[in-house]
Amino acid sequence: MHDIRLIRDNPAAFDAGLARRGLAPLSAQILAADASLRALQTEIQASLARRNEASKLIGQAMAQGDKDRAEALKAEVAGLKTTLPAKEEAEREQLAALQDLLAALPNLPADDVPDGEDEDANVEISRWGAPRTFDFAPQEHADFAPALGLDFETAAKMSGARFAFLKGQMARLERALGQFMLDRQTGEPGYVECATPLMVRDEAAFGTTQLPKFREDLFQTTDGRWLISTSEMSLTNAVREEILPESELPIRMTALTPCFRSEAGSAGRDTRGYIRQHQFWKVELVSIVRPEDSDAELERKTRAAEKILEELDLPYRKMLLCAGDMGFAARKTYDLEVWLPGQDSYREISSCSNCGDFQARRMNTRFRREDAKGNEFVHTLNGSGLAVGRTLVAILENYQQADGSVDIPAALLPYMGGLTKLTPAS
Structure with missing residues (x-):
């Protein structure tokens, strides 16, 4: 607001x-x-x-x-x-x-956000890692992952398009990824692990700006609640209508939750594979900070997401979004795009945004400085640390082998129960 x-x-x-x-x-x-x-x-x-x-x-x-x-x-x-x-x-x-x-009006862009109408005007800030060279033609995950347990047909029978049924070693890999990410983000970055509601009321969805503009992107229950499209909705609203003492800031929270999106505005996009689903897992990173700290917090949050990709040895690039390509609530956003050899392109895997006091005004969330009269609105930030399903896709495509198997990244081996690779069903 x-x-x-x-x-x-x-x-x-x-x-x-x-x-x-x-x-x-x-x-x-x-x-x-x-x-x-x-x-x-x-x-x-x-x-x-x-x-x-x-x-x-x-x-x-x-x-x-x-x-x-x-x-x-x-x-x-x-x-x-x-x-x-x-x-x-x-x-x-x-x-x-x-x-x-x-x-109904979006947040205004920060001064250092580049001008532009769409993703073509985004600015590449840096790259990490070099795309792997293969001695065979790498495939898209949708072509070889079904043999490894990524089952789209079974999910379609019960739920329709844009759902997946993960079995055996594939389900184990997705679970390992979520646990690995949570362990890392609750370590040195200092995010507090939370288990949040998966449904929220109108005022919570309004506070984090999903309502009223993005109503069609949400799923609503019969009693009027909304399934969360990201745990940003429940984590950020944890401080709604509060006046926080300055000594409690910064607040950093994380959660691994399923997310639900209707994908109303994405007809025809990523219809194959596991990139764009109605239901997916994500590790969310939310920060509540003083206004003067939010710029540095955005850099810190983005770095926490980058480290996950680096530990998994997944090449990526960091993009500063232009004014026309940012999300509704953001005043500045970095996207991390991971390399997918099957698509021969970089694809978004994390988006980290500084929302300034935009959400805080909608939630009426303020803080009181220790030696000052009156209250001020906090600044809120959010980011993916990371989207689990898209990280799974990145591992499948970057670690695929000529025989259809997929090697497990070294960082995930402690979570895999002795499994070192995914092997196709005979």
Whole structure:
């Protein structure tokens, strides 16, 4: 959510930020709605003050025996009581309309975010590792992984497209990946492991910006709750409507959960394989920090995700997203893209974002400095550390062998119960 005071103070800067997001200027419309609302609120306050004043004067007039004045004041109070409910209802409607207008607008990009409309304008920051050379033509995972236990047909029979049924050694590898990631992120990076609800209410989904804009991307239960599309929704909302002491910051949390996405906006994309599923596992990294610490926290969080790829010896590149390609809540985002030899391309495997105070305003999450009066909004950050299914795909394609088997990365061997490779069914 945007700070209306900043829009009042510098509408041109606000419109310039929207322009970088590909949106038309809106400050004039917002400020007109704000001015109308504030004028109505002033009118209501004046009416309330006059009602209270007139009520006191009635007693004085009665005490002085001035019956006519007392009756006139009673009539005035009655009139105010009649007109105030309509004004208060109009205030609620205007406030809701202004909040809806602000809630529909994305966060403004940070100054160091490159301009651009889409992924073509993203900037490569660095690369790690060299793509492997094969003495055979590497395949996409969808072509050879079914023989290893990645079963799409069984899942389709019970659930339809974009689901998978993992069996035996494949299921073991996915479980190992999740445990490995959790162990690493709860180690030196210092994230606290959490087990969170997989369903949240409207206000939680609004707080982390999945509602109202991305309603179609979510699955909703019959009682109105929403299945989480990422545990960012439950982790970040753990501090909603709280005033945190400065001494508790930073807060760093992680969770390994299933995630559920309708993929409403991805028709025709990645229909083969395990890249884009309705249900998948992910290790999420969430930070709650002071405003002055969020830029450094983004670098720290991204590095925590990078280390997972490096331990697994998976080549990747780090991309700074342009203004037009960032997520709705982000003010700055790094994507990590892993090399997939079967596709001969880099594909996103982690996205780490600094949201500034954008989500905190929607959640009303603040902190109190030790030696200062008043409260400030925290900054929130989130990132994947990593998407388990896409990491599984990266291992399958990068560690595939000519005979259809897949070697297990050394870092995962302690989690595999003595299994050193996946071998195709005979």
